[in-house]
Amino acid sequence: MIEMIRRFLRQKSRSTGTLIVVGLFAVASAFTLASTGGQTGAGGGAGFLVLLVLAAACVAKDASGGALQMILARPIRRTDYLFGRYFGIVAAFAAFLVACSLLGVVAKAAWNAGGPPLSPQAMLAGLGYGTLWAAQTAAVFLFFSSFLPGYGDAVAFLGLQVLLSVQTSASWYQRLAEAIRREVMPAVPWDKAFGGDLAALAAAGRGVLATVVFLAAASLIFARREFVYGQD
Amino acid sequence: MDRTETPAAAGRSQSRVSPVLFWALLAAIVFRIVTAVMDRGGADGTGLVRWHPREDAAARAASTGKPILYDFTAAWCGPCRLIDRDWGTREVADRVNASFVPVRIVDRAREDGRNAPDVAELQRRYEVSGFPTLVVASPDGRLIGKHEGYRNREALVEFLKEPGRP
Numbered sequence: 001m002i003e004m005i006r007r008f009l010r011q012k013s014r015s016t017g018t019l020i021v022v023g024l025f026a027v028a029s030a031f032t033l034a035s036t037g038g039q040t041g042a043g044g045g046a047g048f049l050v051l052l053v054l055a056a057a058c059v060a061k062d063a064s065g066g067a068l069q070m071i072l073a074r075p076i077r078r079t080d081y082l083f084g085r086y087f088g089i090v091a092a093f094a095a096f097l098v099a100c101s102l103l104g105v106v107a108k109a110a111w112n113a114g115g116p117p118l119s120p121q122a123m124l125a126g127l128g129y130g131t132l133w134a135a136q137t138a139a140v141f142l143f144f145s146s147f148l149p150g151y152g153d154a155v156a157f158l159g160l161q162v163l164l165s166v167q168t169s170a171s172w173y174q175r176l177a178e179a180i181r182r183e184v185m186p187a188v189p190w191d192k193a194f195g196g197d198l199a200a201l202a203a204a205g206r207g208v209l210a211t212v213v214f215l216a217a218a219s220l221i222f223a224r225r226e227f228v229y230g231q232d
Numbered sequence: 233m234d235r236t237e238t239p240a241a242a243g244r245s246q247s248r249v250s251p252v253l254f255w256a257l258l259a260a261i262v263f264r265i266v267t268a269v270m271d272r273g274g275a276d277g278t279g280l281v282r283w284h285p286r287e288d289a290a291a292r293a294a295s296t297g298k299p300i301l302y303d304f305t306a307a308w309c310g311p312c313r314l315i316d317r318d319w320g321t322r323e324v325a326d327r328v329n330a331s332f333v334p335v336r337i338v339d340r341a342r343e344d345g346r347n348a349p350d351v352a353e354l355q356r357r358y359e360v361s362g363f364p365t366l367v368v369a370s371p372d373g374r375l376i377g378k379h380e381g382y383r384n385r386e387a388l389v390e391f392l393k394e395p396g397r398p
Binding site: 165178182192219 | 250253256257260261263264265266267268270287288306307308340342343344345346348349350
């Protein structure tokens with residue numbers, strides 16, 4: 001699996017477009033970090049877009065290019081490949097957060113932007129919580145990526161978010177959307193969960209279970225898929 | 233996959249859930265149950281009051297002619313547990329069940345990062361800025377009375393008797 005993680009990171013580091021987008025967001029987040037004293041805001045808009053760039057079509061690209069078939073022809077488990085992609089996404093996002101932190105320190109030192117002084121604890125906490133958020137969100141991407149072609153995973157993820165935020169007078173729909181938001185895609189306040197807040201811990205419990213279920217489902221679907229050369 | 237595996241064994245091992253994933257799933261289920269049990273009792277304390285689903289409250293209020301009593305609460309809110317204790321007393325519960333269509337509105341913004349749209353709309357409409365907040369509204373949604381925070385049972389009963397009194 002380590003080899004698959006390395007392969008994913010190599011792929012992403014060789015993509016100029018990915019590097020430019022991630023670099024721009026890292027600089028933007030670094031200034032946020034410098035002015036807030038340690039919070040990058042990752043997990044918000046910028047974090048989500050970076051994760052989207054890293055995770056979208058992570059399996060489909062390999063499948064359509066024929067690389068996946070070559071990889072699976074070797075004595076390697078499909079789950080090793082799949083989780084290599086997953087941990088690769090999480091590792092790449094963690095690297096993005098580290099880059100944000102380092103750039104934030106530089107920005108603070110060079111321009112001495114206003115706001116509170118940088119707090120190493122806040123920066124470390126931001127790294128940890130951001131990575132946990134990425135692990136949870138990447139599992140949903142991986143699930144969709146295990147059976148949808150092209151950028152279908154990104155479209156499905158965004159479509160699901162839109163569907164869940166639709167306001168309608170149908171009470172059954174509101175209840176269903178609320179149940180999905182609560183049980184399947186909960187927003188976990190990790191800082192409060194680690195602070196011992198019981199309600200936040202319960203949300204963490206739902207988040208962890210949903211993540212593992214998404215990974216297990218992705219693994220089962222991916223293990224049963226047939227890949228043919230020249231097809232996705 | 234072991235290089236010495238037969239093709240049949242290889243096929244089976246490919247389609248099986250890996251043991252690590254199986255144990256991770258088991259651990260996640262246990263974690264989910266433990267954290268849910270730890271969190272239980274908070275905002276679920278229903279007492280003796282017969283709470284109605286918020287979706288049906290307006291229709292029920294219109295058909296019975298009773299005003300709606302909204303209990304805006306949250307799982308993490310300490311004073312809300314005091315009011316929950318009062319919902320469990322016969323004196324308060326009988327009054328609430330007889331005079332109102334009681335509805336509990338549990339805030340989930342802190343846990344889930346957001347509330348359901350209808351919950352957010354109710355909080356906006358009645359300008360709920362803290363918990364617990366009791367709101368008495370007519371069946372058509374007009375505000376009759378509002379009681380913020382928790383003082384004691386006497387004050388609660390007084391509000392339930394005359395919710396429109398300032």
